[in-house]
Amino acid sequence: MSGNMEIKLRRADTIYVIDVIGEMDLYNAFKLKDVVRKMIEKKIRHYVINLDQVPYIDSSGIGALLQVFADIKKNGLSLRITGVKGSVRKVIELTKLAQYFPIVAELDLAIQQLKASD
Amino acid sequence: MSDIKSIQLNEDSPLFQKKGMFHKKFASDFRQIRYYTLMVMQKAPPEIKEINLLEQQISELIKNAVKHGNKKDPRKIVEVWFHFDPSSAHLIVQDEGRGFKALEAWNEFNRRRTECFLRQDFEAMAEFVSFHTPDSDEHDSGNALFAAVEYWDRGVVFNRARNAVAVAKSFPQRRHGIELA
Amino acid sequence: MNLLWAKLFTTLLLVALLVAVARSGRPRGLAIWAVLAGVLLARDLGYLAFGRELIVPLAELVVLALYLLWVRLFTGLQAADVVYLAVNFLALIAGAASFFLPWLPLTPAALSLLLLADVVYLAILLGLVSPYNTEGAEILMETRFVIIAGLFLVQVIGLLYGYAAPLIHNLLLPAAALIHFYVLLAYNRHLHAESRQAVQFYSTNLDSTFEFMENLGNAITAKIDLPRVLEIIIASAVHNIGADAGAILMVDEYEDVLRVRATRGIYPPLAPVPALARVNTAALKRYFQETPIPIGETILGEAVKSGQALLVRDAREDPRLGANREDDILFVSSLIAVPLVVSKRVLGVISTLKRAENRHFQDTDFQHLKTFAEYASITIDNLYTYLEVLEKRQMEREVDIAAEIQQKLLPGELPKLVGGSLAVHSRPARGVSGDYYDVLPLDQDKVALLVCDVAGKGIPAAMVMIMIRSITHLLVSPRLEAAATLTGINRGITGRIDVDHFATLGLVIYDQARRQAVYANAAHLPLLVWRASASKLLRVDAEGLPIGVEREGKYGQRRFDLERGDILILCTDGILEAMSPRNEQYGLKRLADVVQAACGLPANGLVQAIRADIERHAAGARQHDDQTLLVLRIE
Numbered sequence: 001m002s003g004n005m006e007i008k009l010r011r012a013d014t015i016y017v018i019d020v021i022g023e024m025d026l027y028n029a030f031k032l033k034d035v036v037r038k039m040i041e042k043k044i045r046h047y048v049i050n051l052d053q054v055p056y057i058d059s060s061g062i063g064a065l066l067q068v069f070a071d072i073k074k075n076g077l078s079l080r081i082t083g084v085k086g087s088v089r090k091v092i093e094l095t096k097l098a099q100y101f102p103i104v105a106e107l108d109l110a111i112q113q114l115k116a117s118d
Numbered sequence: 119m120s121d122i123k124s125i126q127l128n129e130d131s132p133l134f135q136k137k138g139m140f141h142k143k144f145a146s147d148f149r150q151i152r153y154y155t156l157m158v159m160q161k162a163p164p165e166i167k168e169i170n171l172l173e174q175q176i177s178e179l180i181k182n183a184v185k186h187g188n189k190k191d192p193r194k195i196v197e198v199w200f201h202f203d204p205s206s207a208h209l210i211v212q213d214e215g216r217g218f219k220a221l222e223a224w225n226e227f228n229r230r231r232t233e234c235f236l237r238q239d240f241e242a243m244a245e246f247v248s249f250h251t252p253d254s255d256e257h258d259s260g261n262a263l264f265a266a267v268e269y270w271d272r273g274v275v276f277n278r279a280r281n282a283v284a285v286a287k288s289f290p291q292r293r294h295g296i297e298l299a
Numbered sequence: 300m301n302l303l304w305a306k307l308f309t310t311l312l313l314v315a316l317l318v319a320v321a322r323s324g325r326p327r328g329l330a331i332w333a334v335l336a337g338v339l340l341a342r343d344l345g346y347l348a349f350g351r352e353l354i355v356p357l358a359e360l361v362v363l364a365l366y367l368l369w370v371r372l373f374t375g376l377q378a379a380d381v382v383y384l385a386v387n388f389l390a391l392i393a394g395a396a397s398f399f400l401p402w403l404p405l406t407p408a409a410l411s412l413l414l415l416a417d418v419v420y421l422a423i424l425l426g427l428v429s430p431y432n433t434e435g436a437e438i439l440m441e442t443r444f445v446i447i448a449g450l451f452l453v454q455v456i457g458l459l460y461g462y463a464a465p466l467i468h469n470l471l472l473p474a475a476a477l478i479h480f481y482v483l484l485a486y487n488r489h490l491h492a493e494s495r496q497a498v499q500f501y502s503t504n505l506d507s508t509f510e511f512m513e514n515l516g517n518a519i520t521a522k523i524d525l526p527r528v529l530e531i532i533i534a535s536a537v538h539n540i541g542a543d544a545g546a547i548l549m550v551d552e553y554e555d556v557l558r559v560r561a562t563r564g565i566y567p568p569l570a571p572v573p574a575l576a577r578v579n580t581a582a583l584k585r586y587f588q589e590t591p592i593p594i595g596e597t598i599l600g601e602a603v604k605s606g607q608a609l610l611v612r613d614a615r616e617d618p619r620l621g622a623n624r625e626d627d628i629l630f631v632s633s634l635i636a637v638p639l640v641v642s643k644r645v646l647g648v649i650s651t652l653k654r655a656e657n658r659h660f661q662d663t664d665f666q667h668l669k670t671f672a673e674y675a676s677i678t679i680d681n682l683y684t685y686l687e688v689l690e691k692r693q694m695e696r697e698v699d700i701a702a703e704i705q706q707k708l709l710p711g712e713l714p715k716l717v718g719g720s721l722a723v724h725s726r727p728a729r730g731v732s733g734d735y736y737d738v739l740p741l742d743q744d745k746v747a748l749l750v751c752d753v754a755g756k757g758i759p760a761a762m763v764m765i766m767i768r769s770i771t772h773l774l775v776s777p778r779l780e781a782a783a784t785l786t787g788i789n790r791g792i793t794g795r796i797d798v799d800h801f802a803t804l805g806l807v808i809y810d811q812a813r814r815q816a817v818y819a820n821a822a823h824l825p826l827l828v829w830r831a832s833a834s835k836l837l838r839v840d841a842e843g844l845p846i847g848v849e850r851e852g853k854y855g856q857r858r859f860d861l862e863r864g865d866i867l868i869l870c871t872d873g874i875l876e877a878m879s880p881r882n883e884q885y886g887l888k889r890l891a892d893v894v895q896a897a898c899g900l901p902a903n904g905l906v907q908a909i910r911a912d913i914e915r916h917a918a919g920a921r922q923h924d925d926q927t928l929l930v931l932r933i934e
Contacts, residue, residue, distance in 0.1 A: 026151065026181060058174050058181075059262035066247050066261075087170045094265035096235045100243055105585070138882040140923075150822075153801040153845050156754035160733070161923055164694075164757075167553060290553035294683045295639075295646035296594065298606045 004028065007035050015046040015114045017107065021053040024061030036068045045077050046114040050107055052083030057091050069101065078102075078117055080110035122232045123267040123274075124225040125218075131275040133284035136210060139199040144180070146188035146196055146213075151181050154196070158209075162202040167289045172207060175269050176200075178262035179211045179283060186253065187213025187281060206272075208286040217280030220251045228264060305469055309476040310339040316480065320487045328372045332483060335365045339476065349398075355462035355472065356410035357394040359454070360387050363417040366446065370424055373439055383420055386413070411458035418454055422447045438489045442482050449478035510535070525682055529561035532675045533649065537563045539671070540635075540664040542651035547639075548592065548599060549647035549679075556591035557603060557647065566652060567629040569597045571622045583628055599636055602648050608637040608672070610665040626656075633659040637672035641680040649675060698729070701761040705732060708768050714740050718811035719934050721748075722902035724910050725927040726873075734871050734927040735764045742777040744812040747784075750869040750929050751804040752823065754845075763800040766792055767846065781808045781819035782856035785843060789821065793850040801847040805869050809861075809931065816867065819856040821846045824870060827887075829894050831864030836891040866898060866905065867931040873924035877913050880920045885913055902932045 005022035016039065020032060036047065049068070051057075065081070072079045081103045084092060092098050104110040140161055144154045155177040159169075166172060180196060188194035194214040201208045218224075231246035249260025267274050272286035314336045321329055342358035345351075364387050367380060390405075390413055397403040425443040428436050453475045460467055529547045537545040544564030548557040565580050568587045576586030595604040598619045602609055611634040614620040623631035633653040639646040649672050653660060713721045725734060735751040751767055753760045770791040774784050785806060792802075805823035809816045818826045818839050825840035842855035861867075868890075877885040890909065897908035906928060913926070 025177075027149075056170060056174065059178055059265065062261045063248075070247075087168060087174065090168060090171050091174060091265060094268045095261045096232070096264065096268075097247070097261075099238070100240050100247065140876070147844070149848050150844060153754065153822075153848055156801055160754060292552045294552065294680070295550045295641070295644040296555065296603070298640070298643045298645060299604075 005031060007031055009035075012111055013115070014118060015048060015111055016044050017048045017050055017111070019050045019053065023056040024051075024054055024064065025056060025058045026060040029058075029060040029064035032064045033067050036071060040071060040075055040077065046118075047072060047077065047079045048107065048110045048114065049079065049081045050083045051081065051088055052085075052107070054083070054088050055086070057088045059091075059095075062091060062095055062097065065101065066097075078114055080104045080114060082107045082110045121236065122229050124228065125221055125263070125267060126273060126275040127221060127278070127280070128275050129278040131273070131284060133208065133273055133275050133286050134210060134277060134282070136199045139201045139208070139210070142198050142200075144184075144196045144198070145192050146184045146190055146194045147192055148181075148184055148190050151184055152177055154180050154198075158198055158200050161200065162207070163204050165204040166202065166207070167292070171269070172287075175266060175285075176209060178266060179209065179285065182262060182283075183211050183213035183215075186218075187215030189215065204289065205291060206286065206288045208284075210282060210284045212277075212282035215281050218276055218283075219280065221276060221280060223251075224249055224260065224263060227260070228267065231264070305473045306476075307343045309473040310336065310343055313339065313476055313479055313483070316483055320483065328369050331365050331369050331372075332479075335362060335479060338362060338365070339479075351398065352407050352461060352463040353394055353397065353405070353410070355468075356407050356414060356457065357391055359414050359457075360391050360394075360410065360417070363387070363414060363421065363450070366421055366450075367417075367424070370421070370428075370439060373436065374424070374428065379420075383417070387417065407461055407463075408458060411454055414454045415451070415458065418447065418450045421450070438486055441489070442485050445478060445481055449475070449481075453478075510539075525679070525686065526560065528678070528682060530563075532671070532678075533561045533563045536649060536668060536671050536675075537651055540651060540660070540667045542635075542660075542664075543654040543658075545649070545651040546587075547647060547649050548603075549639075550594065550603065550645065551591065554591070555594045557594060557600060558591050559588045560647070562588065564652075565628075565654070566650075567623060567631065569599060569620060569623060569631070569634075572629060577628055580628065598634065599648050599650060602636040602638050602650075603645050606638050606640055606643075606645050608635075608665070608669055610635050610660060610662070612659045612661075630654060630656075632656055635660050635665055635668050637668050639672055639676040639679060641676045644680075646676060646679055646683075697757055701758050702727070702732075704758075704761045705735070705764065708735060708737075708764055710736075710738055713738050714746065716746060716811060716931075718814065719809070720902040720932050721930070722906040723927070723929045724906045725925075726922070727925050728873065728922045732925040732927070733760050733764075734873070734925040735768065736869070736927050736929050737768065737771065738929075739772070739775055741775060741808070745777050745808055745810050747775050747781075748807040748809065748867070748869060748929055748931060749804060750823065750871060750927055751802050751846075752871045752925070752927075753800060753802040755800045759800060763792070763802060763847075767802060767804070780856060781806050781817045782841070782843075782854040784808075785819045785821050785846075785854040786852070789844075789846045789852050789854070790850060793847050793852075801845045803845050807867060807869065807931075809867070814861045814933065815858065816861055817856050817858045819843065819854050821852075821854065824872065824875070827868035827870070827890070827894075828859070828861075829866035829868070829898055831862060831866075831898065834895065834898075836887070836894055861933050863933055864898070865933045866894065866902075867933075868894070869929040871925060871927045873922070873926035874909075874913065874928055876924060877917050877926065878920050878923060879916050880918050883916075885916050889916065901934070902930045905932065906930050 005020065005024060005028035008019040008021065010017040010019065018035065022028065069079055079102055081101050084103050092101065104113065142157060144150065155173055158176055159173050162169060162172065180198065183196040184190060188196060197212045199210040227246065227249050231243060234243035234246060266285065270285035270287045272288060275284045276282065317332055317336055338358050338361045342354055345354045364384060367383060371380060390410060393403065393405055394410065397405040425439060425447060428439045453471065456467065456471055462468060533545045533547050544566040545562070546559060546566040547561040549560045551558050562584065565584065566587060567583060568590065572583065572586060576582050592600050594600050611617045611620060614623060614631045614633055620631055620634065623629045631652050631654060634650065636648055636650040638648050649668065651668060713723060721738060723736060725732065725736060733753045733755060735753065737749050739747040741747055749771065753763050767788060770788050774787045785804065788804065803823035804821040805826060806819045807816055807826060818841055820841045821843045822845040825838040828837045828839050830837060839857050839859065841857045844852040875885055875887060875890065889912070893909050893912045894905065897905050900908065909928060
């Protein structure tokens with residue numbers, strides 16, 4: 001499949017940063033759901049999804065974000081989404097989800113917020 | 119005019135006029151959706167504002183036709199008519215499926231969803247983040263259409279059989295400053 | 300010595316002072332003072348001639364009317380003034396008439412009462428003057444106490460003692476002239492100070508404008524960087540007019556909103572701000588920078604919409620700054636906003652603030668910023684034009700680079716074949732093509748012909764082309780079948796994270812010895828085969844996905860024999876979809892007709908014939924897509 005996407009994990013104390021790299025499209029978006037599902041099983045509490053390196057997102061990508069957000073909320077865990085810019089921001093705005101998602105402008109700020117909630 | 123946009127149902131919409139449009143046929147191969155999209159995009163002038171967004175929106179329409187219309191049946195084809203210039207885009211995407219039965223239900227869903235949004239009531243909006251029909255799978259959320267009615271500012275119109283959708287958008291033209299009245 | 304002369308002497312002194320003032324510049328209202336001196340002179344001469352006491356209050360009537368006119372020079376005439384002037388005028392006429400009609404009951408005492416009323420009216424007028432309602436109010440405010448007190452005293456004494464008593468006549472009247480002296484001197488001093496200030500204003504304005512232009516000049520020669528130029532403009536403006544904060548907002552390129560492009564100091568939004576953005580200055584700054592302002596909204600949006608510069612001396616008095624009144628992070632004390640206008644187009648707005656309480660901008664600051672804004676507008680407009688040219692050139696350069704890469708990818712000259720003739724035609728739609736073709740001799744007998752259409756444009760497409768070409772050149776061998784070659788190419792391209800492009804590719808391997816061809820196809824157009832024996836154009840296709848869709852994609856192939864006179868045609872969409880001015884596609888039918896007509900010609904002649912026919916069809920209509928045509932004729 002074209003437009004591959006990779007997911008990389010970083011850890012800052014109790015907070016896991018999920019770097020999404022590449023296009024979150026109909027072929028790749030499911031990968032994020034799988035990764036987060038496994039992380040929830042491992043009882044990880046704080047998540048930051050960093051979309052800084054995502055040049056393209058489609059409705060499947062948005063769907064994946066919605067699913068992940070719902071799973072995280074259902075388990076009483078916390079999520080921040082950062083690096084939302086360019087066409088990714090546009091697509092999220094078009095779907096009217098910009099305020100629904102816990103979007104934070106910068107990664108550092110997201111980590112700070114999650115730390116404070118600990 | 120209300121703030122809430124909806125999908126129209128109008129066989130006679132001028133958006134269904136195919137004269138002068140390019141035409142392509144694609145097999146309903148889910149793997150090739152982004153490729154089909156690029157084939158269409160090849161005719162789009164690069165001056166178009168946010169051309170990646172246009173590509174994404176076209177990809178959603180083709181995906182709907184392949185997935186929900188033709189149920190990924192490779193014997194069924196998707197036909198696309200398209201026309202671009204630097205200030206507008208116009209597409210018709212037609213499949214061989216049974217038509218978008220849930221159109222009215224979707225409009226109602228979108229209306230209630232948008233009302234939550236206009237009230238800035240994101241608690242209530244949580245109930246409306248995903249639109250599901252008996253046919254949809256776990257990957258469907260209806261987001262493609264939520265975005266489509268916003269993006270295609272000159273309309274999203276289905277034909278009577280509900281298996282063809284026509285969309286059009288005008289692009290703002292770049293300028294520096296505004297003229298004084 | 301008769302003190303009578305003292306009166307005349309003071310009047311003459313007044314005239315001398317007037318002449319001096321007139322020579323040092325012509326302040327407005329000088330004529331009023333000249334008339335006043337004339338009236339006093341006439342009064343004294345008239346008194347000498349007639350010795351009538353009534354002359355004095357009559358002259359005073361005129362003097363007070365002149366004072367009114369002088370004050371009104373600053374504040375503008377009001378309806379009540381007409382009544383005042385009319386009453387004074389009637390009294391004057393009546394007074395003059397009573398010289399000749401002694402039965403008229405007009406006494407100096409009655410006139411004195413009127414004069415007192417006049418002074419009271421004048422006192423009210425002067426009392427109302429403030430810097431906020433009157434331009435140049437300073438001179439009135441400076442002299443008003445002396446004017447009112449002096450004139451009042453004179454009229455009261457006149458009323459009580461009459462004007463005939465020598466002591467009054469010879470002391471009071473000359474002393475009263477001192478009032479006029481005082482006012483005239485103060486006026487003169489004031490005018491001097493004003494002109495000195497004006498000179499100073501122009502010179503500092505010039506200095507700072509030069510400094511500003513120099514800064515800008517440096518910024519521009521270093522590197523065209525619009526954000527930096529805007530930073531310099533706002534920094535210079537804030538510094539030069541002693542503001543606490545400043546901002547430049549520009550009209551968005553597409554939407555009717557203003558976007559913050561440069562700030563200096565803490566410039567708060569001039570509208571209510573959500574609590575979250577008020578927690579600290581960093582949050583406030585970010586909120587201001589990220590929140591677009593619709594044109595027409597807030598005081599800044601209004602300035603852009605109207606194109607009018609505005610000075611809000613005291614923010615507390617302007618309802619548009621209602622959100623910035625509290626003593627908090629949003630507080631604004633005084634504001635200037637000047638739209639950046641170039642030939643009736645508003646590019647944006649520059650604004651400065653004073654944020655310390657009770658510190659207000661002055662008219663001179665306003666003038667300063669207007670001068671800046673004018674210069675900045677022209678500079679920014681020029682930069683826009685320059686950047687557009689640069690951008691266009693950049694795009695052209697990219698096209699050039701891609702075209703150059705592509706040119707190197709294409710075979711310079713087609714190889715000569717023993718059993719056939721080869722020819723090609725390739726024409727990009729816009730400088731750079733997404734089409735790639737190649738002819739590769741594999742051994743003495745076999746030759747590979749391929750035509751490839753990369754989806755996408757520019758350098759990324761050219762990179763995909765390079766990859767396809769490299770892999771193809773590496774893979775092809777006389778022992779590898781066409782289908783297997785495609786499988787290899789696809790596997791090499793697909794799934795690379797930096798490649799999100801696709802390509803269709805049609806590959807023919809022709810064996811000259813056996814007169815046999817194999818066609819494998821990655822979703823490209825079918826191969827067109829002209830059968831000389833049947834006089835028919837056939838389509839030969841094989842199964843396969845485009846390159847780049849699926850790594851494990853499988854490719855089929857078709858093998859078929861050829862005869863002398865048969866023709867193989869590989870082409871791209873751009874050929875069959877070439878549009879006529881009436882939006883008709885060229886199409887297979889028309890192509891078949893030309894091939895039939897020209898099938899006797901060698902490949903070169905055939906390509907020329909097809910090309911000419913497409914050009915006839917297009918008749919100058921815009922070419923939408925790249926056109927490539929590769930022809931092999933079996934000889």
